[in-house]
Amino acid sequence: MVDQEVFYEEVREALHHLYDYDRLRSLHLRAWLQAEPGFTGPRSLKQILIDAVEALRPEAETPMDAPDWRIYQILLYRFVQGMSTQEVAGQLGLGERHYRRLQARAIERFARLLWVRHLEITEAGEEEAGLPDSSWPEPKVGSDLDWLQREGTLQQTQLYEIFIQVEQLLAPLARNRGVHIEFHLVPDLPLLRIHPQAIRQAMVSTLAFMLDRTLAHRVRVEARTQGEVIQITIQPCSDSSAPAPPQSAALFTKPSALEALAIPRQLLDMYNGNLQVGRIESGAPMLTLQVPVVRRLPVLLVEDNEDTTELFSRYLEGSPYRPVIASSSQEAIFLAQRVKPRAMILDVMMPEQDGWETLILFKAHPLTATIPVIVATILTDRELALSLGADDFLHKPVSQEQLLAALDQVIQP
Structure with a gap:
């Protein structure tokens, strides 16, 4: 019988080395979860872990500020998307100490989910739970190419x-x-x-x-x-x-x-x-x-958090979009008229003049009214943002895939 604490520790290790094949291959967790030997494919240990994270995704009607969403977001962005602790904490608007407590709680819940799966496999018995090597399903082409899309595909x-x-x-x-x-x-x-x-x-x-x-x-x-x-x-x-x-x-x-x-x-x-x-x-x-070919279209990033600014700028590296940084609403209005950006990514929680006021001013001014605006915030006021003229709404934390997809959607060729 596998010791539960040892099992939990291997789950933590696997999460922190999700894309390190040699490290995953050395873990006993692969055998405990009946994973196939390879690194790709629907039954590889990597894919089992990613699917388990997705299994914790709350139902669509769950409020975005619910604890279940925090747990899912931490696991998704910290481990599947590979964001740093500081980046995820910054996007969630959390202090680092508070974030680390939530991350420990998220990993524990994740490990508990996999522990239940391990017990089900053990109870079912080796013959029924495991498939012989010759019977493993052929991995789908899409599964083998998924990692390209997760590694910042626009390069x-x-x-x-x-x-x-x-x-x-x-x-x-x-x-x-x-x-x-x-x-x-x-x-x-x-x-x-x-x-x-x-x-x-x-x-x-x-x-x-x-x-x-x-x-x-x-x-x-x-x-x-x-x-x-x-x-x-x-x-x-x-x-x-x-x-x-x-x-x-x-x-x-x-x-x-x-x-x-x-x-x-x-x-x-x-x-x-x-x-x-x-x-x-x-x-x-x-x-x-x-x-x-790469086209570097200017995108105005209105954000006063330096960690988020650095993260979003890194997201845009190698993409068709060139970030133009504004740390305040006043600077954003000045740069928008000078640079003529193809879109604006707007934070709401800013000092002096918040993002709502900036959005209203942008949509009222004839020189900036047609610039698409993507509101990116820890708040959950999607309908308010859209009613004020925003073209899209992203709830932080935001992944690279989400940010680029939103820009692709609002910027016309």
């Missing part, structure tokens, strides 16, 4: 560095196929709005797909800017002295081929990019990847 990526990495990775395969890969970059390409691992894997998979099917001895990879995207084309090339060998377009467009491209297409879709299969004038196949 700035330099394509030149990605090309170098892809060339190194595919060099052995290209030699085995007798194909030479040529990389061509137009100078001064803008940064890509995509996670570096996502574009690297999309390119590796797509280029490997071409190497496996081409009859040519050379493949050309070229990148250039097309409006708001960078277009990367992959196509076979012939030597100047010989025509390109004939290839059937069906080889690249039949269902099995399109299935092989499903992963890179999904990776690009996550960042509003796409992957197309086409043909050049000679009839040879061509694969085209399109990835959005």
Whole structure:
């Protein structure tokens, strides 16, 4: 029988190392909860813990200032989202000592939930509770890609560095196929709005797909800017002295081929990019990847809490949005007319002039009335904010995903 205190301690350790595979693998908790050996998948220890946090989410009708919401928010933002103690405490409007007491209470409740699950597994018996290794369900593609969305998916990526990495990775395969890969970059390409691992894997998979099917001895990879995207084309090339060998377009467009491209297409879709299969004038196949470039649109952040200002600014790093900081309502009104931000993120609890007054002034002034306003506060007055003209309302603590989604929603392309 597992000692309950030992079990609770392992739960605490697992929460604090939720994205550290080596540490999770070393814990007995994995066996106690009948988790599968890997790090991803619906029955991995990491996913079991994340699902258990989500199981503590209160019902929608529960008041936002209820203790159950505090427990859920602490577990979600501190451990699943990876925010620091100071950041979560600041967004919840709590002193650090008070916050630490609430965090200890949240972890205890979380551990109690998992302890009940462990007892159910033990009582059911090894044969009924556990699945043999050969019977584990295949992890869904979405599960394996979820971590990209949790790690700040809107990032700035330099394509030149990605090309170098892809060339190194595919060099052995290209030699085995007798194909030479040529990389061509137009100078001064803008940064890509995509996670570096996502574009690297999309390119590796797509280029490997071409190497496996081409009859040519050379493949050309070229990148250039097309409006708001960078277009990367992959196509076979012939030597100047010989025509390109004939290839059937069906080889690249039949269902099995399109299935092989499903992963890179999904990776690009996550960042509003796409992957197309086409043909050049000679009839040879061509694969085209399109990835959005980074656009840094000014966003006015009206917040007097330095910790929150620093956190939100970090959220916007690598995103299409550039923070412009105002620590008071008066400064916000001045900067709004000077910078012409595409949106404003407004705190309510500020000295001198609070956020409600600022919101009223913004919506009444002809130069700022059309600027979308997102109210972000520890208060729960959503309906009041919307009635005063706010375009969206975020209840603190706010995750990076929530902030970027709100900005994407209110800022029109």
